Amino acid sequence: MKNNLYLFFLLTVIATPIIFQSCDDESIPSYIAFDPYEYATLDDDGGTWNPNVMTSPSQIGIPSPTAVNSPEYQAELSALKTASAQLTGEQANAVEYWAGDGLVRWNEIARELAAKYNLAPAPDSAGNYPAPNPANPSKYPLFPFAHPPYASRAFAYWASTQYDALIATWHHKYAFNRPAPYATDATIVTHLPKNALPSYPSDGAVIAAVSQASLTALFPLEKDFLAEKAAEHKNSLIWAGVNVQSDITAGDSLGRAVWNIFKGRLGSDGFKFAQTPKPISDSIRDAAEARWGWHWVNQETPPRPVGITPLFGKVKLWNVPNVEEVRPGPPPAPGSLEFEPYAKELRDIADNLTKDQRRVANFWSDGLGTYTPAGHWNRFASNEIIKNRLNPLRAARVFAYLNMAMGDAGIACWDAKYFYHYPRPIQTIPGFKTILGTPNFPSYTSGHSTFSYAAAEVLSHFFPEDAGTFTVWADEASISRMYGGIHYRFDIEAGKQAGLLIGEHTINVAIVDGGE
């Protein structure tokens, strides 16, 4: 008997790690790995495309590069040759991580920051909610609170700046026509796929500089982290053997200068008034009550006195002429005969929730602590960019129109939300419980639907072969809000109509920008 026991323990001790090895995955990824790729096209006319905010591709000048046969350039080549000849493990990892231009990686970093800062302020002991203060970002609650409007706006600035900056980059690349270092000196060891793009200024350095500057403005507490990332990215271009230092220096200064143009827009787009004080928030509520006979009330304990950004609907739009153009008609009055079937539908869903409905609700929840719906669609766009091996200019074009569309979607949706001030299901349906947390803003229209259909429309334009998938995702993202118990069907339908219209407005600008 004693022997049996020892045998049993021995077997258990041996077997347990084996059992767990099979289900305990050591490599749960914290970023999306992909192989650096050769660009499908180079778009050598890219320097003639129309920027969105810059007045022209040549608006910002950069110094002429030294000639390839100059001693200065030869010295740079020689330094590059030494730097790329032998990489440490860390350097090789950095080259692979940034994969050259680094645009999708910076998009991932932007998503990461959106998720990190997407936490609502906690109430203090007196039951009051302090607000983040951009003038003192490190004092709790940290600035920013990257809720869906904030995140959509952040992505829009990051992406549209990249696009304008890369049009300018292409302009200068082809104006100066400095060949890649490895084209001049074939003995340089490279660690990335080669391409025939002129190398001055470095597109990677432009992307790093724009990302660092824009994301630091939007997430000021990440200044050091972003500086470190940008430095590593720029160094990775040297380690990879694809850019000399003067390519990088020129790209860096071009990127910063383009951001300075966008910075002016960021400071004056009206966002700073969006998170209103309580008296203004109350007056918006009272106006809705007077007009419609209903108003939304936050249901948290203690109640949050002001919803998320009541005046975000007044923020400057990117491509939609005005919010009224895409604002839907009014929803049915709460408690009306017309309203009741919609409420019943939500009760029925909640009472009979299937496992698949639960999964859909959770998969698309994109709530607090996540990169928000706009981040989710940026992730899809990144995957498409990698799949289609887009060069950074063309990739930035996708990101720019996608994110300007979602920026406009956020603005238009928030206009409707506070214009109609419609109560959430937990306010109108007595005793209603939900599997998702109800957000701190009115119900009509659904942000998920507006964001998702605008995004699907734009991505379908750029990647028509996957249009069907984008539509399925937009449908799923939208219906997920009903499964979660936080939106009525009419919220979703109105959001869909607005989202599709916003997508069309955006595409109408894209098709005449020269990049079709």
Next chain:
Amino acid sequence: MKKILPFGCSLLFTISLVTSLKSQTPTDAIMMSKGLICVAVVYTNDTWDEYWEGELLRVNGNVGTLTRQTIMPMATLGIGERFNIIAALPWAKTESSGGQIAGTSGLQDWGFWLKGTAIDAEIGPGSLTLHGTAGITGPASNYLADYGPYSLGLGCADGTLRGILQYKLNMGVYLRGQAGYHLRGNARAERDYYYTTHGVYSDKIDMPDAVSWGATLGTWLFNNSLKVEANYGGFNSLDGHDIRRQDVGFPSNEMINTTIGGGLQYYFPGIQGFGFVLSAHQVLTGRNVGKSTAYSAGVTYFFPVWKTDETEPIEN
């Protein structure tokens, strides 16, 4: 050799964990004799209205009081004189008094343990025993582990090895210490991105391993019909992350607690094989867990499954 406790019922000890979660594990030194089975059903009511967000003890008006009720059927079978098998399958239900998040209910984690006697020696005025258990638990339904305090369980496989050392005086008083190591597999979310201290692009949740431990002082009274004991114990995740300010709890949080409790187990002298158990536990300190107060009540019944030469007559 003297039988340890021919009429005791080995029970699982329920660890009150997490903002919500629980696990159960055998921690006592009782062995069922060969051929004898003990079946039990224990109901537990566990509530908290404060929890630790990281190290900050707080209330949350959108949760109010969280109540978790568990009904746990279990069985312990003596398959050898020094060798028991234990199985359990709890059903749980969660709900909160505040907020509008729906509670949930369903089967939690099945559990299966092997328990053996490594040392059983008479020393001085009593006996020293060392028991070992090896067990595995895992989700018995597809409950959502990523459901904050409402989740039915941690959603991961948990393989635990535990040692249980006890010295029991012949007069009935005993002192016991136990400690176990929990090797934990991944839990699963229904989304493929979440943020811990960094973003994670997976629906898999890497669960940190953990240790749990406890000390118990108890005694048998009234001719071995009543057992009374007090215990102190704890649970420590060996890694993991804090709940960020105003964020929702997550399965891979660094969960730590210490608990004090007491209980009794009684066997009716006249009714062969029947008994009941009562216990209460209070979480004293914690990190990323609820400050739970839990009460349990259950009935036990043991009877011979098969007759062997070694099966002793049951006499209460």
